[in-house]
Amino acid sequence: MTEPETSRPLERHRAALQDPPIEYRPELRWWLAEGLHTDRTLRFEIDAAHRLGFGGMEFLAMDEQAIDHARYGWGSEEWVHDSQIVVEETTARGMSVSFTSGTNWSNANLPTIDPDHPAAARELNVVTEDVRAGTGRTGALPRIVLDEERAESLLPGHRVPPRTQEFVAAVAAPVVSDGGDGAAPVLDADAVLDLTSRVVDGTLDWSPDAGDDRAWRLFVFWSHGTGQTASPSVGVNYTVNYLDRAGVDAVIDYWRSTVLTPELRALIARNPRAQMYMDSLELTTWGDGGLFWGASVAREFRERRGYDIAPWLPFLTRSVLLMASATTYRNQPTEAQRPTVEKVRHDYVETLTDLYIENMLRPFAAFLHENGILLRSEISYGLPFELTRPGPEVDGIETESLEFGSQIDAYRLLAGPAHLFGKQYSSETGATTRNHMLDHRFYDQIIATQLAAGITKTVLHGWASTAGAEGATEWPGHEGMWPAFSERFDLRQPASEFYPQWNAALGRVQYLLRQGRPRIDVGILRTDHFVDNMSGMYFLDPDGRRIPDEVAYGTMWMRNRENHWWQDLGMQDAGWSYEFFDGSLLLRDDVAFADGLVQPDGPGYQALIVYQEALNPDVARLLLDQARAGLRVLIVNGARELKLLLTGEHILNARATSRTPGLDGRDTELAETMAALHAQPTVAEIDDPAETVSALRGLGVVGRAEFVAENRFVLGSLREDGDLLHVYLYHFLYETGEDTVVEVALPGAGTPYRVDPWSGAVAEHRGVRLDGDRTVVSVALAPGEIALLTVDRSQTPAGSRPAQRETVQRLEGWSIAVESWDAGPDELIVEDRGLGYETREVRPTTAVTTLPVDGSGLRPWTELPGVGPEVSGVAEYRAEFELERAAEPGERLLLDLGSTAGGLGVASVNGGEARGFDTSRPVVDITDMARTGRNTVTVRVASSLNNRLIARGYYDRIPDMGLLLLGREGGHQTQVRPHGLLGPVTVVRER
Structure with missing residues (x-):
């Protein structure tokens, strides 16, 4: 087919669209059988992945049966040798290479420490006594039985009991109610006594005041190592502390002395896309306290929050199922005291986030950069850390389809910091609990959803060699990531014959969607230390029966037009783009405001939405200052959002900005600032989220790629690339929708071109008209279909009717x-x-x-x-x-x-x-x-x-x-x- 002459701006992309460069093609997570693979196998697999069109390999050691872990595990000579071959072979082909770090992967942990080492992960544990006036208590404080048997964690790895424990605090509180029927005990927070200073040589003599007939509970807090390990490795590898600087320093020392051999350093220096990938933070605690801890936590809490944490510790103790989102507090205050305790709980997890950023991410990133390695990370989730604040600290922000169930709203949670700070936004894609079962279209829909949220780097989960240990490997091949978990996109798949065409097609889409800058209409301020990253693993119907992954992904939640976090679909149906981030990120020096836009050279948010009940008073003051300069702000009351899908819990934010998040004594200041903010002409307030679009239109917001008429089937994303606008459209109701035609209005007058991802052909798009100073493009989409267009605003469109088709x-x-x-x-x-x-x-x-x-x-x-x-x-x-x-x-x-x-x-x-x-x-x-x-x-x-x-x-x-x-x-x-x-x-x- 002869392609029409294209304009000069679009012409510069023609070569890349014909043959997308390797850095834009999907990459792979590679599950190696520890260090068992022979040189022949490693070279064969990398060559095969390259031949099939993949752009890089992210590798890690997975536990392999029937082999000698001391010989082949992480840290062995075989593993070091294999790592060097992987780096060498990928680099020789221009592929990226990623080491893998994370709590469950051995190279995030160390064989040079034990659970009692200062660099080891620590927890704050608790043991209790009931005390009454008259009898009191005397003598030695109860201690933790460190080797007590408990239920195994659902996370991989085993626990090695620590040998030592350190006393932290003794706190007494009156018991208002002892719970029952699964309810947590209720304590009187106003009457808590901090008895820590009265403890002498591990003993405490104390009795409630005479005449006090209340039941008192004594909480004795001890700090000790979690004893969490990771395998496979040559020896026992212990999880490091993510809160104290000693943890990352020990990791850096080990990598400098042992892992980064001169040969490996030389190979890394030749690969401009060498990376460290930090997986989700699957740290676990063992004891009843359930609190992540470190030597610096109490001191840092006092210095940052302005008060002592000790008296509040009984209200922080928790139990958790698998991930932090499933946190249940073991003790509760009275209803009147709950607002205060909630503020303390916020202050604790905010402090943990601070320490994770300052004592882990920053020094680790600096060390990696010194050695030519970029840091790509699944920041925060899994632990009680704020989700978005660590975004500026890493080179790439990653999410995953598994833990978020491929939900557009979940991908929007991390799109905010990625776009706000110009970070590569990527996703581990294809991890589900189905293996070899599903048609390829299922995975195409996951990728299409991610692209609509601004993800432009697909890392397929994953690849495994078909070769494995003798006696433990059978057809269709070595599993790597367990036979019950995740798809394989390797040579065992019949579809691998067509991967070259598929990878080239995805490469073309990802190439075009990385050009220029993302343009996002609305930023939503949202703080969450317990984001529900288990929403993608809960597939039970009301009767407890298993729902197949493909049914949940295809017909539930967003596919049933139910979003988790911003539940009103008005902006989505209008074609407006929006995403989330913690408001404190706006306080950074590298965030700019101009002409009523936030980060005008980046996403260029035209308005900010505030809807949660808690707002940082410094952020409120910033909003006021910028609203006076023209920034549009919408305050939304009554917004409901997901807390935990597993239990069906949601949060109703009845009155936005009604309090500060922490125990800072600034609620009155916040109220005064918000009163001044409300008075600004660029600010509106609504009591129903369904009025969001009309309220924003009233403030003058116009979507940059908005739909001429509401469309309930289509998602889109937009990149501005000089005179070019790159538009991605996706019919997301792939199992429940019907054919649709969407009209998209884009700023400026231009000629639209349709890009065929499968051939790279660029042809003038039929179906375009001018509407004032906007170009309106009409696109027909079948359920699950995507469209990729470029509008060249250096060319004035002639206008044309949609294409007419005739079956021959x-x-x-x-x-x-x-x-x-x-x-x-x-x-x-x-x-x-x-x-x-x-x-x-x-x-x-x-x-x-x-x-x-x-x-x-x-x-x-x-x-x-x-x-x-x-x-x-x-x-x-x-x-x-x-x-x-x-x-x-x-x-x-x-x-x-x-x-x-x-x-x-x-x-x-x-x-x-x-x-x-x-x-x-x-x-x-x-x-x-x-x-x-x-x-x-x-x-x-x-x-x-x-x-x-x-x-x-x-x-x-x-x-x-x-x-x-x-x-x-x-x-x-x-x-x-x-x-x-x-x-x-x-x-x-x-x-």
């Missing part, structure tokens, strides 16, 4: 050959590096049997004669069609495949280029391949391995990770799925 022919009489995949013979790989032993790997191979089906209509493989429900693999379809005339100038010929059952594939005509397609709307442009007369169509479509693995009994012995994470038992359930080209297949002429 429907293809029938298909010749089908299904290539059925099953286990083949194992290949033994033996390596002798001259160290006195052999390393042995088994690589299962795949046997492919071709099952021909002649002259058939298009039906699922389960219904094709000679194929049936046990088959997985790739099918090739051939048919012919007659064309009266080829495409004339201004026309396109399209091959519409109808449906491929969500399978990835390619299509070609007359032996031309094999082109991929959107799995939600599989249409291929064949203008340059089709000719007058007879034409031959070839379509290849892949399936998942689901049906073959069911037939082999693969799932019979695999537990359901989704249930295990909730502390329940159950097997991995799936069902036979339809695969193949389902059609109808038609040739369409577009004018």
Whole structure:
């Protein structure tokens, strides 16, 4: 097809759209079998990933069965050797390489410490006594039984009991109510006594005042190591402290002395995209206190918050299921005292966030930068840290599809700091509790959702070599990330044949969406120390039955038009973009205000929304100052947001900005500032979130890529690149929606071009009109489909009607050959590096049997004669069609495949280029391949391995990770799925 002449600004992107550079292509999380893999396997896997079009490898050691961990675990000579090969081979191919850090990965932890070491993770534990007047108590304080048996944590790793404990505080409080029926005891916060100074040599003699007939409870607080470990490693690797500087200093010392060998440093220096990836913070405590602690916490709390933490410790003790979002406080105050205690709880977690930033992230990032390594991090979540404040401290901010259930509102939570400070925003993508079960379209929808939120770097979760330990590896291959957890995007997949086209398509989208700057209409101030990152792991119906991941992702929450955090959908349906961040980030020197915009050279928020009940008084003063200078602020009362999906808890913010978050005594000051703010003409207040759009319009806000009419099916994102506007649109109701046409109004007059992600072709878009000083583009989208457009504002549009389509022919009489995949013979790989032993790997191979089906209509493989429900693999379809005339100038010929059952594939005509397609709307442009007369169509479509693995009994012995994470038992359930080209297949002429 001959492409129209494009303007100069768009021309500079043409080469990258034809062949997207490697840095824009999706990357991989690679689960290595510790240091077991042979050099041959490592080089083979990296070469394969590169050949399939992936842009980088993020690697980590996963526990492998049936091998010697002392020989192959993290920290061993084999692991160091393998790490160097990974860095060498990726660098040689221009791929990025990422080391992996995080609580559950050994290289975040140290074999040089033990639970009692100053650098080890610590917790504040508690033991209690009941005391009454008259009897009192005397003698030694009760201590923690450090080796007491308790229920195992749901997080990986085991606990090694510490040997020592340090006394921190003794606090007594009257018991108002002892709870019952699962309720927490209620204590009188106003009568708490700090008895710490009366403790002498570990003993305390104390009695309530004579005549005080209340029941008192004595809380004795001890600090000790958590004893949390990570495996696999050569020795026991202990989790370091993320709050005290000793923790990161010990990590830095170990990396300098042991990990970063001269050879590895030299290799890293050659790779401009070497990174350290910090995974989610899966730290855990063991005791009844449940508090993360360190030697500096009490002192830092006093200096930062202005009062002592000790008297409040009974109200901070907590229990937690898996992640901080599931925090339950063990003691509560009276209802009248609750506001004060909530402020103290805020001050504690705010202090923890401060220490995480200052004592972990900053020094760790500085050390990495000294060694040519960037820091990419899943900041905060998993622990009681504020979610967005650490954003400026890292080079890249990462989220993940697993813990947030691929929800657009969850991705918006971290989009704020990423865009506000110009950070690369990426996501670990594809981790679900389904393995080999789902069609490729499911994962395409996760990626499409992330792109709509401003994520422009996909890191697929993940890749594993098919080769693994002898005696522990069977077809389809070494699992790496456990057989019940996460998809594999490696050579075991039938769809891997088409990964080059898929990766190139994603590379083109990610390339264009990294150009220029993001333009976000509205910033929402939101503080959250306990963000619900378990929302993506709760799949139970009201009767406790397991909901399949694909059903939850496809039909619930956002797909049922229910967002978690900003629940009113008015801005979304208007096409307005918005995202969240903690208001204190606005106080930073690197945040600018001008012309009524926030960070005008970045996201350029046109307005800020304040809706939570607590607001930092310094932020309120900033809002007042900027509102006087033209910043638009909307105060929203009555907004409801998710607290914890697991328990169905939500927070209703009845009156916005009604208090300060901490115990700072500044509530009156805040009220005075807010009164002055309300008086500004650029400020509005509403009592119903449903009035948000109309209130913002009343303040003069106009969406930069707003919909001409409300559209409940489409999400979008916008990048401004000089005269160019790059527009991404996505029909997100991929299971529950219907075809839609959306009209998008963009600032300025320009000519729109449609970019085909699958070919890189750029063609003038049909369906454009001018509306005053705006360009209105009309786009038709099927459920799950994406569209990528660029509007060139250096060219004045002529205006045109939407494209008209005519079906030329429907293809029938298909010749089908299904290539059925099953286990083949194992290949033994033996390596002798001259160290006195052999390393042995088994690589299962795949046997492919071709099952021909002649002259058939298009039906699922389960219904094709000679194929049936046990088959997985790739099918090739051939048919012919007659064309009266080829495409004339201004026309396109399209091959519409109808449906491929969500399978990835390619299509070609007359032996031309094999082109991929959107799995939600599989249409291929064949203008340059089709000719007058007879034409031959070839379509290849892949399936998942689901049906073959069911037939082999693969799932019979695999537990359901989704249930295990909730502390329940159950097997991995799936069902036979339809695969193949389902059609109808038609040739369409577009004018």
